[in-house]
Amino acid sequence: RSSWLLLAPLLTPPVPVITAPPCSLCPEGAHRFQWIRNLVPEFGISSSHVKVLSSPAEFYELLKVQIKTARQRVVMASLYLGTGLLEQELVDCLEETLEKSLEAEGTPSLRVSILLDYTRGSRGRKNSRTMLIPLLQRFPQQVRVSLFHTPNLRGLLRLLIPERFNETIGLQHIKVYLFDDDVILSGANLSDLYFTNRQDRYVLLQDSPEIADFFTELVDAIGDVSLQLQQDDTVQMMEGMVHPYQGDKMAYCETANQRVMEVINSARTRQELLHAKTFHSSQQGSSLLPQEDSQASRELKPEPDTWIYPLIQMKPFGIQIDEMVTETLLTEAERDARIYLTTGYFNLTQAYMDLILGTRAEYRILLASPEVNGFFGAKGVAGAIPAAYVYIEHQFFSEVCYLHQQERVKLQEYSRAGWTFHAKGLWLYLAGSDFPCLTLIGSPNFGYRSVHRDLEAQVAIVTESRALQQQLHQEQEQLYLCSSVVSSSTFEQPNRYVKLWVKLVTPLIKNFF
Numbered sequence: 269r270s271s272w273l274l275l276a277p278l279l280t281p282p283v284p285v286i287t288a289p290p291c292s293l294c295p296e297g298a299h300r301f302q303w304i305r306n307l308v309p310e311f312g313i314s315s316s317h318v319k320v321l322s323s324p325a326e327f328y329e330l331l332k333v334q335i336k337t338a339r340q341r342v343v344m345a346s347l348y349l350g351t352g353l354l355e356q357e358l359v360d361c362l363e364e365t366l367e368k369s370l371e372a373e374g375t376p377s378l379r380v381s382i383l384l385d386y387t388r389g390s391r392g393r394k395n396s397r398t399m400l401i402p403l404l405q406r407f408p409q410q411v412r413v414s415l416f417h418t419p420n421l422r423g424l425l426r427l428l429i430p431e432r433f434n435e436t437i438g439l440q441h442i443k444v445y446l447f448d449d450d451v452i453l454s455g456a457n458l459s460d461l462y463f464t465n466r467q468d469r470y471v472l473l474q475d476s477p478e479i480a481d482f483f484t485e486l487v488d489a490i491g492d493v494s495l496q497l498q499q500d501d502t503v504q505m506m507e508g509m510v511h512p513y514q515g516d517k518m519a520y521c522e523t524a525n526q527r528v529m530e531v532i533n534s535a536r537t538r539q540e541l542l543h544a545k546t547f548h549s550s551q552q553g554s555s556l557l558p559q560e561d562s563q564a565s566r567e568l569k570p571e572p573d574t575w576i577y578p579l580i581q582m583k584p585f586g587i588q589i590d591e592m593v594t595e596t597l598l599t600e601a602e603r604d605a606r607i608y609l610t611t612g613y614f615n616l617t618q619a620y621m622d623l624i625l626g627t628r629a630e631y632r633i634l635l636a637s638p639e640v641n642g643f644f645g646a647k648g649v650a651g652a653i654p655a656a657y658v659y660i661e662h663q664f665f666s667e668v669c670y671l672h673q674q675e676r677v678k679l680q681e682y683s684r685a686g687w688t689f690h691a692k693g694l695w696l697y698l699a700g701s702d703f704p705c706l707t708l709i710g711s712p713n714f715g716y717r718s719v720h721r722d723l724e725a726q727v728a729i730v731t732e733s734r735a736l737q738q739q740l741h742q743e744q745e746q747l748y749l750c751s752s753v754v755s756s757s758t759f760e761q762p763n764r765y766v767k768l769w770v771k772l773v774t775p776l777i778k779n780f781f
Contacts, residue, residue, distance in 0.1 A: 301706060301730045303596075304577045307589050309535040310543070311479050312572030315733030320743050321470035327456060328354065328463035330472065334447035335361040338378065339369075341480075345383040345442045345487050349396040350459030358458065359399055366407045379410055383487050385440040386415035386495055386503075391431055397497055405499045414491035415503060416440035416723065419520050419584060422513035432650075436780035438584060440494075441711045441722040446484065449477040453709055453727050455612075455692045466642070467682070467750075468690045469709050469743070471729070478542075479576055482535045483725075486580070489527040490723065493520070525585040532580065532589075574731040581712060581724040590712060590726060591719050595619060597696065597706075601629035604699035608744050610634035610682075612642065612690040614661050615715040615778055625667065630676050634751055635661065636689040637681040638763055644688070652767075653781055656774045659766045662759050669756070679754035682747070693726065695744045703737035704744065706730045716779040 304310070321327055335342060335358065342362065349355055362380060369378035382400060389396035403411045418438030426434070445452040454470040456462040473479055493512070495503035505511050510520040581590035598620065601607055607629050614635035616624070624631055636657070638644060643653035661679065668677050682689045692713050695704035710726020712718040731737055758764065 299575065299705070299730050299732060301575075301577075301728070304579075304593055304728060305536070305539075307593065308532060308577050308579065309482060309539040311476065311482075311539060311576040312543070313473070313476055313479075313574050313576060314570050314572060315574040315731055315736035316570075317474045317476055318574060318729070318731075318736055318739075319472040319474065320739045321472060322743060322746060324456070324461075324463050324466060324468065327452075327454065327468070327470045330452065330470075331358060331445060332361050334445070334450060334452070335365055338365055338447040340377055340379070340448050341446070341484060342378070342380045343383075343444070343446045343480075343484050343487050344381075344458065345440070345444045345483075345490075346458045347385050347439060347441055347443070348388040348391075348457060348459065349382075349384060349399050350457075350461075351392075351394045351396075351399055352460040354460040354463050355399060355458060359403065362403060363406065366403070366410055369410070370407075376410055379412075380407070381412045381414070381484075381487060381491060383414045383416065383440060383442070383491050383494065385435075386417040387421070387431075387435045388439060389415055391435075397501055400497065401499065401501055404497060408499065412491065413497035414487075414494035415497055416490060416494040417512040418721075419512045419517050419524075420721070422517065426513060438721040439723070440490065441718070442487075442490075442725040443711050444483050444487070444725065446480050449480045450474050451476055451480050451483060455690055455709075455711055461688065462690070465686055466688045466690050467684070467747070469693055469747075471709050471727075473576065476576075478535075478539070479578075482531070482578060485531045485535070486528065486578075486725070489531050490524075492527055493524045521585050524582070525587060528580065528582060528585060528587060532578075573733045574729065574736060577728040577730070579708070579710070579726050579728055581719065583720045584723075588719075590724060593728065594708070594712075594714070595623060597694075597708075598623040598627060598629075601627060601696065602699050603628040605629040606632065606697040607694055608632045608634065608697075608704075608748070609694040609714070610747060611692045611713045611715070612636050612688075613713050613715055613781065614657055614664075615713070615717075615781070616664070617714070617716055617719050620714055621664065621667075624677060625671055625673060632678050632680060632748070634680050634682055634691070634748055637683040640682055640684060640687055640689040642688050642690060652770050655766045655770045656778065656781070658759075658764050659771055659774050660778060661754070662764075662766075665754060665756075665759070680748060680751040681754055681758070682751045684750045691747055695740060703734065703741045705732070705737060707740050717781065720779070 366378060369376040384396050400413050404413060421434055421437040443454050443456060451473045454468055456468040462468060492506060497503055510523055512520055579590035579593050580587055638654040638658055641654040641657060643650050665679055668674055693709045696706040697704050707729050708726050712724040712726055718724050
């Protein structure tokens, strides 16, 4: 089809060089990753508040339970909301919970805020918008639905690129689901596949008000610069806001940058003050209080053994925090450290590839086999995307072999009958350790799109808790158990044949999927 040709002029310039902060052992000795708090807020919590989930069914059931028990707020950011029976059940849960809040005495306290992508959420006659309009009509004072529209899709380009293909220009890709003070971070969307047989990752942070406040404010900030869904299925911007594709692009991006960075910086300041206050009071407590009283005060709220760092990447707005932190982690990983990195769409940026091939740590990279790729069996041009990923994978594997790095850098393909694979993130094992002390979990795929085109968010979870480290290790092992190691013979299999036209087109369009 000629649609691919429309994308050729959109290729963007090379990745800029980023100067990352040094990764050294922090002077306080708490853990060696405290340098991240120079960029983003640091939230110290107890590891007992962190639960790692393992299956789509568990994720779906948790969403329903959390919606039904929410009293103050439900905030959900996703690429889209599907239109099937399982998704309708989620909407019904929201309606039921909102209804209960109306019946309670006084002013209803429950607020529901949903952030989706405009292009993906508007696809088809029945779509995310039509699923949510009944909630807007029934509870207009309590429900907000924001649809983010990338500022890069505008003018003639917006008129020419057809539905589905317009999603290649840029998306709202953040996935965060929070209910009162509980937060679920994931790479999963609100669609039936992600509730049944599409493997992803999920972590629940329980009773974490500061983290919930941060992500509420982040979603609100993006929502403020997004189109607001109305009860009649029209959209409009909030009063006084620059329009994303009709208004001045630079002014829009500057406004969005200010809104998001204000959230990050104000939270960082709050957490620094809280950290200083806690440190000061603990010093006073240890010197002024009797030993028994000091011990009792510590037992009321245990010292944090786990730290959460939200990493935001919004290159259209000039925000590159996640990219900076990820590159630093890859750069500073020591010899004999092990990094398990996974992505459902193996299409690493050149910078990430260079770091993996040029640094000292051992890498185990988990990616989707063609049969579990989300585009496998798709109609039209999209059906060739798994072959394009095979071609990209083969090129990277050839580079690994050329550099004689096969022992240090291994590729593994996830394969599971009847399932697709969408997990993303990494686990970092320090040299000599059997368990990871750090994981990244959220929406980024480590590819060009995640770095340059889409709005992304993940968290770095750093923990000293052996129990939580074991949970993360078990999560990693469970995913990698369904994989086989890639070798030269892998690409000789019949299902790895890549047509010539796919090889020719892939370099032109690899930055769009």
